[in-house]
Amino acid sequence: MSGDTRERLLAGTIAALRDKGIAGVSARSIAGAAGVNQALVFYHFGTVEELVIAACQGETQVRVSQYADQLAGVTSLRELLTVGQALHEKERAAGNTQVLAQVLAGAQTSPTLAEAARQALGLWVTEIEGTLQRVLADSPIKAALDIPGLARAVSAAFIGLELYEAADPDSTRHAMDALAQVAVLTDVLDDLGPVARRALRNRLRRSANR
Amino acid sequence: MSGDTRERLLAGTIAALRDKGIAGVSARSIAGAAGVNQALVFYHFGTVEELVIAACQGETQVRVSQYADQLAGVTSLRELLTVGQALHEKERAAGNTQVLAQVLAGAQTSPTLAEAARQALGLWVTEIEGTLQRVLADSPIKAALDIPGLARAVSAAFIGLELYEAADPDSTRHAMDALAQVAVLTDVLDDLGPVARRALRNRLRRSANR
DNA sequence: GTCTATAACGAGATAGAC
DNA sequence: GTCTATCTCGTTATAGAC
Numbered sequence: 431m432s433g434d435t436r437e438r439l440l441a442g443t444i445a446a447l448r449d450k451g452i453a454g455v456s457a458r459s460i461a462g463a464a465g466v467n468q469a470l471v472f473y474h475f476g477t478v479e480e481l482v483i484a485a486c487q488g489e490t491q492v493r494v495s496q497y498a499d500q501l502a503g504v505t506s507l508r509e510l511l512t513v514g515q516a517l518h519e520k521e522r523a524a525g526n527t528q529v530l531a532q533v534l535a536g537a538q539t540s541p542t543l544a545e546a547a548r549q550a551l552g553l554w555v556t557e558i559e560g561t562l563q564r565v566l567a568d569s570p571i572k573a574a575l576d577i578p579g580l581a582r583a584v585s586a587a588f589i590g591l592e593l594y595e596a597a598d599p600d601s602t603r604h605a606m607d608a609l610a611q612v613a614v615l616t617d618v619l620d621d622l623g624p625v626a627r628r629a630l631r632n633r634l635r636r637s638a639n640r
Numbered sequence: 641m642s643g644d645t646r647e648r649l650l651a652g653t654i655a656a657l658r659d660k661g662i663a664g665v666s667a668r669s670i671a672g673a674a675g676v677n678q679a680l681v682f683y684h685f686g687t688v689e690e691l692v693i694a695a696c697q698g699e700t701q702v703r704v705s706q707y708a709d710q711l712a713g714v715t716s717l718r719e720l721l722t723v724g725q726a727l728h729e730k731e732r733a734a735g736n737t738q739v740l741a742q743v744l745a746g747a748q749t750s751p752t753l754a755e756a757a758r759q760a761l762g763l764w765v766t767e768i769e770g771t772l773q774r775v776l777a778d779s780p781i782k783a784a785l786d787i788p789g790l791a792r793a794v795s796a797a798f799i800g801l802e803l804y805e806a807a808d809p810d811s812t813r814h815a816m817d818a819l820a821q822v823a824v825l826t827d828v829l830d831d832l833g834p835v836a837r838r839a840l841r842n843r844l845r846r847s848a849n850r
Numbered sequence: 851g852t853c854t855a856t857a858a859c860g861a862g863a864t865a866g867a868c
Numbered sequence: 869g870t871c872t873a874t875c876t877c878g879t880t881a882t883a884g885a886c
Contacts, residue, residue: 642869645869645870676870677870677871677872679870679871679872680869680870680871683869683870684869
């Protein structure tokens with residue numbers, strides 16, 4: 431039953447990454463979590479690193495597509511933040527953002543791991559970028575913002591928050607709340623009257639030229 | 641020459657953490673980077689983990705106090721972002737934010753490492769929080785924001801960006817630029833005329849009550 | 851495809867000479 | 869305080885029985 435073993439190993443890798451971090455993953459810890467023999471890691475994936483890469487890719491694809499529908503329904507920045515927070519909660523429980531964060535930490539050492547992390551994060555970035563583009567389509571602040579860059583900043587910020595949560599859960603909750611307030615602020619900006627709107631546009635033009 | 645060896649080991653730990661990540665640090669790799677005998681790790685610090693904790697604490701204290709002066713001179717959010725970017729660049733070159741990120745990644749496994757990361761990040765958070773408080777003292781957006789939470793979010797975001805940079809340097813640069821634009825936006829908000837200012841205040845009050 | 855056994859090596863940590 | 873030598877264990881990875 432080869433297919434089943436492969437799946438078990440992939441799931442076991444996610445579990446090991448989540449529970450022990452990048453420094454704690456090994457063929458043995460993965461096999462233990464998967465409930466299979468250690469040698470099968472090498473039979474099916476060649477090296478531990480290849481297995482980690484495969485698990486990270488597969489998991490991220492599943493997760494991103496799972497949230498694509500919800501993100502497609504978002505119409506404001508505040509809604510986006512709400513979805514983002516729900517996402518963060520679920521991901522935290524399932525431990526998948528942790529996986530991304532740990533692979534990213536491991537990417538420091540290994541170029542192949544770095545490439546895998548880049549691609550996995552790229553999936554999230556694409557999704558967020560599209561949503562931002564749509565949500566801000568009619569906003570006066572759109573012209574002032576580099577949306578692709580913003581999507582990348584948001585993605586990176588979530589990774590940082592995920593890591594931070596392990597060290598200081600209370601602080602992380604505060605941080606999430608603060609981000610929600612920032613989103614409200616931009617909503618307010620979006621919602622100004624025509625006079626303020628014009629002032630804003632001028633002010634932005636001045637800033638851009640400096 | 642005990643003091644010297646301790647220093648070498650602490651510096652070697654930073655270097656090892658920077659170059660090999662949390663998964664790659666070991667008594668041997670640290671001793672190699674420090675140019676001392678492997679057994680001295682245990683003589684001076686008991687365990688590898690204790691050494692990592694000591695190095696992280698010491699390095700962060702030095703770094704934070706090094707930037708305290710610059711942060712004290714900041715008077716606007718945009719300036720803060722500029723200082724932040726310069727800080728990020730220098731830290732990147734010296735590899736110290738990396739150290740924090742890697743320790744944070746390792747904090748998943750070890751409660752003692754988690755505590756060390758919490759304290760180290762707390763030093764940055766305190767500094768940033770104080771600066772934000774000062775910079776936003778006269779701002780209409782101050783009331784709408786949870787500044788302690790914001791300081792934590794900013795700190796976590798920088799950690800995420802630091803990790804991201806290893807995997808995708810170009811994207812990270814874009815993200816940093818986008819963040820600078822967001823700061824400009826808040827500066828604009830700060831700089832509105834009295835009419836828009838009042839509208840903003842009302843709008844924020846409504847948002848807060850929802 | 852899956853298992854056991856094992857080779858080869860690096861890890862943390864300690865004992866003891868100097 | 870520093871070194872060498874060593875113990876014990878966990879690691880990757882492979883060979884070969886089933």
